[in-house]
Amino acid sequence: MVTVSVQGGPRDAASWLSLARRAEEAGFDALLAADHPGATASPFVVLAAAAAVTSRLRVGPYVANAGVRDPMLLAADAATLDVVSSGRSLLGLGAGHTPAEWLAVGRERPGVAARVRRCIAVAEAVQTLLAGGTVDVDGPDVRLRGVLERPRPVADPVPLTVGTANSTLLRWAGAHADVVGLSGLGRTRADGYSHDVRWTTAVLDDQVAAVADGAAERTRPPELEALVQVVQVTDDVEAGLAPLGAELGLTTEQLLAVPFVLAGTEEEIVAAVAAHRHRWGITRYVVRQDVLEDVAALLPRLAALG
Secondary structure: OOEEEEEEOOOOHHHHHHHHHHHHHHOOOEEEEOOOEOOEOOHHHHHHHHHHOOOOOEEEEOOEEOOOOOHHHHHHHHHHHHHHOOOOEOEEEEOOOOHHHHHOOOOOOOOHHHHHHHHHHHHHHHHHHHOOOEEEEEOOOOEEEEEOOOOOOOOOOOOEEEEOOOHHHHHHHHHHOOEEEEOOEEEEOOOOOOEEEOOOHHHHHHHHHHHHHHOOOOOOOOEEEEEOOEEEEOOOHHHHHHHHHHHHOOOHHHHHOOOOEEEEOHHHHHHHHHHHHHHHOEEEEEEEHHHHHHHHOOHHHHHOOO
């Protein structure tokens, strides 16, 4: 079954709670909040508020910055969100790409390899804590000795999403995560927030292969999820995507071939989603809150894909 979630953030209390209610009413799977300390709202706080005005909608950070968050506090936040949402929480983790977020906690952002090691160490510690186990590690990336006594999460386990484009982390996620989030994003640009994109089928083939390699010993591999950067419902897709194609140096055909761009008529978008599932096994999508209504109209057709 194809499911779609919404990623957003609050402008004010009324519009945020309205977004949560509308996402649930429309049939979205989850409401997700980004985690960029200093640049976004605290995800666990706003998601707890969203959970309070919904009954089915799942909620979770997308993705929590494992680089700058303490694993015990992260586990406590995740467990608390699960309790107040009556078992509807998700936990998304990423390695943390933004230099300013590291500087904000008094640390220089390390290189890619060190960030990946830290993310894996945090993920392993948090999974153990949420499962009720004791963590006793004294390593270069995580130092922690303890158990999460309270609160205990309702869900067993709290589903883990790992968002990454790094091959090492993709393989780890293939072995340990419930969902692997694919974004098509590459090198972080000088502003520290935006990225170059790697929107080619060849790159995505390699990333999915890395996940499959990590999942080789599992009876049930993780679900694959795409973070959609562009949604355009249009009868003239060539004109609609021309500016983006010129900016990125990609043809319309290349843009339409990857799951990070959903454009065309409703029928064409649904056909593209079916093609992505057939080629890569992608069954989950995350879209931004500003395209909620456009995507809401597609949900019945996507659900019919079975």
